Amino acid sequence: MATSTPQTLDADLANLHAQLAHLRHRRANLSTALLAHPNTSTLLNTNRPRGVQKPAHRSAASLISKQQKHTTHSLHRALAGCTAYKVQDPDPHAVDSGRVLGVQIEVFIEGAFLPPYHILLNRPYATYPQTLKIHKHTLPPCIPLAQLARKHLPQPNKNDGSEPVQDLQKLVRAVRWEAQSWHLRVAAVERLREEAGLGEDEEVGIMQGLDVDANPSEMLNGYVAPAKAGPRRKGRIVTVDSDRAVTVVSIEWMGGLGVKMRVKKDGEVEKGVARWRSGERDERTERAVLGRIEGVVERLGGRR
Amino acid sequence: MAPRGGLSVPTNGVLGHSLRVPTTNTELVRALSRLRREALISIVLQWLDKKHRDFCRPYLYADHDPDDAENEHLEYDPPAQGLEELKEVYEGYQRGKGSRKEVVDRVLYGDWRHGISLYQLAMVEERLLLEHPTxxxxxxxxxxxxxDKEPGVEPSDYxxxxxxxxxxxxxxxxxxxxxxxxxxxxxxxxxxxxxxxxxxxxxxxxxxxxxxxxxxxxxxxxxxxxxxxxxxxxxxxxxxxxxxxxxxxxxxxxxxxxxxxxxxxxxxxxxxxxxxxxxxxxxxxxxxxxxxxxxxxxxxxxRGSGGSNAAPGGWSIFVDNKLNQNTLDFGINPPSGDAIKKSKPPNPDSTHDGVDKENNSRTTKRGRRDAVLDDAEPAESPASKRLKQVAEGRFGNSGIVGDGMTLERVEVRIDDAFPANVVSAALDEEDIQTPIPAARKSKAHGRPSRPSELDRPADDLANTPGAGSADWRPDVRVTFYGSHVFAGIRQLVEKGVVDGERMPGWMTGEAGVSIGVVKDGKIRTRKNNV
Known part of the structure; x- marks a missing residue:
């Protein structure tokens, strides 16, 4: 069009790009569906004259077998949750000539798989060729991998010469449980934050249990303050916060009430302590927090 | 300056936020002068903000004593009437009038002539830390x-x-x-x-x-x-x-x-x-x-709270999950290769292809997928393409200039026994025959005279076999120094200067330390730290 301006051209371009991306995605979907269909390979084989093998046939057959392998692999990942694989360490000085066993642990949360976690094991001991040791891993420190490894994957002791009894399956199962429950707790706190009407970003500077800008000398001396009498208003919730491992969740209200609760690994609130800013305990709130973590805000009447 | 009354008693208290240091304090002046103009003005506006105001009180007209002979800075006399007026002044600076020096002078000799509070100083230093992260x-x-010996607790549980x-x-x-x-x-x-x-x-x-x-x-x-x-x-x-x-x-x-x-x-x-x-x-x-x-x-x-603590260097591909598709993605077309970064343009006169032919059978890739860099530029010679693949295999996604993971100084002591064939053949040439081929690339730095963390313990030193014996371990130390050490080593691998296939693993940064002792090609680590 003669009347087109740079703006409309840009918009057209963006539109075309979006269409292209959509079509590419659709093509990939269709080809996957076609390749994975059980009838495809039968049709290919029946329509082919005996003894003649054209290059097109060969490549189609290889594509189908590739797809089958990938489907099996993905299904195993999705359904079993833990997949073992082999890795070759390129380091020329690596122990056991660089043979590494990897275990991939899937975490499924809110209808999607997260990027998996990996544990990489090697066999560093010359005297115990079957004894595994965790070489590298990608789990965050809030998952107690080291404790679990001590329990299920004990290392040989210098004092007694016996080979330690290791159970990799138990270790992997325990780690998967820890990772999955951690992500469930994180998601639960995220939902609490939404229920309380808080956005993604709180103001930088609000910290657990402390007004950052308080004068340290006042703060240090201000622990024992007389409780003020009279009814109080909670107001709306200003923060819902947790530590990274989500073992402690704290909620604070505008009116100066704060509750901290201890959450068990399976998401059960075990204990809660509620205090007004003056230091006075609020037992009604403390009783209300006990139970599942998911409904805490609702139980406390904290909806907007 | 004569004491201004008030009692000074030794106490157990802490220094309060609003205590002021005099504006002549060298530390204060240096900190303020290192701030950029915009940062300085925004920080002054923060001081005047309601949230911080209590600890950052400026010198206002109400504090002004016309008889005080010390008020020699007539330029900013008389002081502002109120906080709102001051705010407007600094917002005026924000809109682009006045130089940085002018703002600093106004802060030090005008509006905060009675001193800058410790809280303000801390805010300035915080800003400096965030703006100059290094x-x-x-x-x-x-x-x-x-x-400690606590009953019932295994030491390793600690x-x-x-x-x-x-x-x-x-x-x-x-x-x-x-x-x-x-x-x-x-x-x-x-x-x-x-x-x-x-x-x-x-x-x-x-x-x-x-x-x-x-x-x-x-x-x-x-x-x-x-x-x-x-x-x-x-x-x-x-x-x-x-x-x-x-x-x-x-x-x-x-x-x-x-x-x-x-x-x-x-x-x-x-x-x-x-x-x-x-x-x-x-x-x-x-x-x-x-x-x-x-x-x-x-x-x-x-050393943070994410998953990358125990998988540094080349193992970072497992953290970024580059070698996997999403579990529910059933398509066999791998994700597009655009994500793979190119850190350096190819080197046209790279002719070091002798080493590449030696052991082509050896895999240098970690992981199962044989994802090959298909999108290499056509101008690239096969040799340098291969070198890049080797570097990619060893370093993964780490060691890229500008990724922020900079280590400036990496020191190691090589604790391996001196190669026996070299000892017998050329004992007096030991200074050029270092066991690690890359050692000569390290920048020669003067050995510090003060005791280093790498010094061997004295009892260890006493029973070290002397030169000439099969178990002789000379004190060889290598220091890499630069703006981003492992990115530098990666570039050397890509240029073919360092042999990427025979290079020990610690040179890719997979030990995650900046100082260590190398034995049998590996940095010695503490036990029981997973």
Whole structure:
């Protein structure tokens, strides 16, 4: 069009790009569906004259077998949750000539798989060729991998010469449980934050249990303050916060009430302590927090 | 200056936020002059903000005493009438009038002529820290349980039990511990998203070597301290969210010498931090993690709360999950190769292809997928393409210029036995025949005269076999020094200078340390730290 301006051209371009991306995605979907269909390979084989093998046939057959392998692999990942694989360490000085066993642990949360976690094991001991040791891993420190490894994957002791009894399956199962429950707790706190009407970003500077800008000398001396009498208003919730491992969740209200609760690994609130800013305990709130973590805000009447 | 009345009594208190240091303080003037103009104006506006106003009170008309002979700076006389007026003045600066110098002068000799409060000073230093992230040297420390003999507890159970960090309790405990030794001003700040969503709590401790916590004592100390020995009195301690690590800063400003009394104050503080985190029957102490760097990002990635702690260097491909599709993605077309970064243009005159032919059968890739870089430029010669693949296989996604994970100085001691065939053949040429082929590339630095962390223990030294025997271990140390050491080694691999296939693993940074001892091609690590 003669009347087109740079703006409309840009918009057209963006539109075309979006269409292209959509079509590419659709093509990939269709080809996957076609390749994975059980009838495809039968049709290919029946329509082919005996003894003649054209290059097109060969490549189609290889594509189908590739797809089958990938489907099996993905299904195993999705359904079993833990997949073992082999890795070759390129380091020329690596122990056991660089043979590494990897275990991939899937975490499924809110209808999607997260990027998996990996544990990489090697066999560093010359005297115990079957004894595994965790070489590298990608789990965050809030998952107690080291404790679990001590329990299920004990290392040989210098004092007694016996080979330690290791159970990799138990270790992997325990780690998967820890990772999955951690992500469930994180998601639960995220939902609490939404229920309380808080956005993604709180103001930088609000910290657990402390007004950052308080004068340290006042703060240090201000622990024992007389409780003020009279009814109080909670107001709306200003923060819902947790530590990274989500073992402690704290909620604070505008009116100066704060509750901290201890959450068990399976998401059960075990204990809660509620205090007004003056230091006075609020037992009604403390009783209300006990139970599942998911409904805490609702139980406390904290909806907007 | 004569004492202005008021009683100075040695106390156990801390220095309050609103105590003021005189505007002639060298540390203060230097800090202010290092700020950019925009940062300076925004920070002044923050001071005037309702939230911080109480601790940053400017000199207003109400404080003005016309008879006071000390008011020689007539330029800014008379002082502003109110906070709103001041705010307008600085908003005017923000719109682009006045130079940086003018703003600094107005702050120091005009609106805050009676002194800048400790709180303001802390805010300035916080801004400096965030704007110049490499201005401090950080030491990564790990909190471990003290190896006391407690009944029923295995010593190895101590390693990864770390304390809960609660700011108010920690601060109270720390202040109690330090109060008899020095007076200090504490300033906490929190960064929500320093690196990949990891939060960091920063504590600034301004140490004041005096038994008094009055403004007077802050002013009195000024004339005695000449030069720069005062500069390092403020140190930072950083606590990454729920991880067993703590970072300690050593402030290093070029050309400044740190006095011994300041060092001893720092040491007192560093000793007090694990004590303040301890509680009865749970005592903690610091363990060095052998990682010193100027980059907080590198620390957060290698000693932080994410999953990258135990998978540094080439193993980072497992953290970024580059070798996998999503589990529910059933298509067999691999994700597009656009994500793979190119760090360097190809080197056309690279002719070192002799090494490549030797062992083509050896795999240099980690992982199962044989994802090959298909999208290499056509101009690239096969040799340099191969070298890039080797580098990609060894380094993964690490060691890329500009990724922020900079280690500036990596020191290792090679503790392997000297190769026997070399010993017998050319004993007097040992200085050019180093066991590691890459050693000659290291920049030759003068050996520091002071004792290094790499020095062998004395009893170890005593029974070292001498030269000529089969088990001779000479004291060979290699120091890599530069803006980003492992990116540099990666580039050398890509150019073919370092043989990427025979290079030991620690040269890819997969040990995650900046100082260490190499034995059998591996950096020795502490036991039981998973």
């Amino acid at each position: 201005s401090h040297k950080w030491y990564g420390k790990r909190l471990v349980r003290k190896q 390693t990864d039990d770390f304390p809960r960090f609660q700011v108010a309790t920690f601060l109270q405990s720390l202040a109690n511990r330090l109060a008899p030794l020095m007076k200090a001003h504490y300033y906490f700040t929190r960064q929500k998203n320093m690196h990949k969503g990891m939060g960091l709590t920063l504590l600034r401790v301004f140490m004041h070597d005096s038994p008094y916590n009055t403004e007077q004592s802050l002013q009195d100390v000024q004339p005695q301290v000449s030069g720069g020995s005062n500069t390092s009195k403020a140190v930072w301690v950083a606590f990454p969210d729920s991880s067993p690590f703590v970072y300690l800063s050593i402030s290093t400003s070029p050309g400044q010498r740190v006095g011994s009394e300041v060092l001893s104050l720092q040491k007192l503080l560093y000793d007090a931090v694990p004590h303040a985190l301890s509680k009865p029957f749970k005592r903690y102490e610091f363990q060095d993690t052998k990682l010193h760097t100027r980059s907080l990002e590198a620390l957060l990635s290698l």
